[in-house]
Amino acid sequence: MTQPDTLNIALDYAARGWRIFPLLPGTKRPARPNHRERDCTGTDPRCRNSHTGWDARATTDITRIRRAWSSTVDSPAYGLGIATGPSGLVVVDLDTHKPDTDIPEPWNRFGIRTGEDVLDHLAGAHGGTITPTFTVRTPSGGTHLYYTAPEGVRYGNTAGTIGWLVDTRAHGGYVVAAPTVLGSSSYVVTDDRPPAPLPWFLLDLLSQQRRTAPPAAPKRLDARPERVPAYVAAAVSGEVRKVAEAMPGEHNHTLFCAAVALGQLVAGGALAEHTAYDALTDAAHVLMAGGCRCTPGEVDSTIRSGFATGARNPRIPNTSRSAA
Structure with a gap:
């Protein structure tokens, strides 16, 4: 271009x-x-x-x-x-299923494979509709729906907490816009109408997360690395480092992925949940102190969502390795 x-x-x-x-x-x-x-x-x-x-x-x-x-x-x-936030936008990022990953329930039972289908299901379940709006197709085949944020309400970013393959970007986040080129493909505007107001069912879902978010930082617990096997401690340290060093715009996604990885160890019995939770919240607070606009409630929601996803694919400890 x-x-x-x-x-x-x-x-x-x-x-x-x-x-x-x-x-x-x-x-x-x-x-x-x-x-x-x-x-x-x-x-x-x-x-x-x-x-x-x-x-x-x-x-x-x-x-x-x-x-x-x-x-x-x-x-x-x-x-x-x-x-997105300073622009008065809430952008709904709808991804597509990666062929080498599992489809969680209940979406697998429903035969759902895309974020668009997940959002359509959520709209129907909450008696809402997906209002036509400014729309962009991403190089990976996903979709960005641009909506105007309601006056006087500050939404943050979400990663999979509304529904599988559904993220949102608002305050503290940004979106890659058309006509940006990535590899051999580009972001393309597929509907150039003005952004519509955020649909009511999405307002409800995002507001529920705001109401259930804790008002202060999560309680910090005593979690010493030496209480777990060396290879587990190394895994925790590696995920924590990824979160603390995440690039702007990737904070929430990186935190979610780290929570999934540690959630697998928790589900496999190799790591206490409070140990993983404390390590990830500490790393997220490093980002918040450095200018990330995510709130403690958003951090808590992202970590717990990642734990729930990771629990579906437990990593069972290798006893010979842990005894070494």
Whole structure:
């Protein structure tokens, strides 16, 4: 795609009030800043006073947008990111089933294989409808549904907690926007109508999560690594490191995947649930202290959802290995 195409689309998004920022060519990663907060030296002009992440750099300013896509050799190939929360959006990310993964119940029993079908089922179960809205097809065959967020309500991100293969992006998150290219495919707008208000059944589902979220950080428990076999402790440390070092925009997904991996060990009897929970919440709080806008309630919900998913495929300890 040529520079004028990408630039003009970026300017069109900005005119809609959507705050955008460039992504590194061929990736989902923000082009700026090119460092984590912990590695910030203040040499980046926008970090002179303090670290300034992608969310603070997202903009609707025409001058800044033109400069971003014309300042370097790589800039014409930059992808487009939209900061969902500041743009007043809740984007529903509908994925597709990966052939080498199990289909959880009850979806397997229903013959459901895609996030679109899951959302359709949830809408029917709650007496709602999926309102036609601005829609994007992703390179993997998934779908992004763009909805306007209700006034005065701040939603965070979710990963599989509403339903299998259904994630949402709002405050603290972003989506890769069309016409960004990944590999040999690109994000494509399939319905260019203005975003519709978030459907009532999704408002109810997201509001239920807000009501059940604890008001404060989860209680921290005493969980010493030496109480588990060395290889289990190493697995815990590895997943914790992934969470603490997650790139912006991938926090919730990384936390969920880590919770699934440790949930398998919990279900297999190799690890106490409170030990895994404490380790993951500590790592998530590192992200929150570093500028991630997820709430303790969202962290708790993501971890417990990951544990439930992991429990469906327990990892039984190798007794000879654990005795070594």
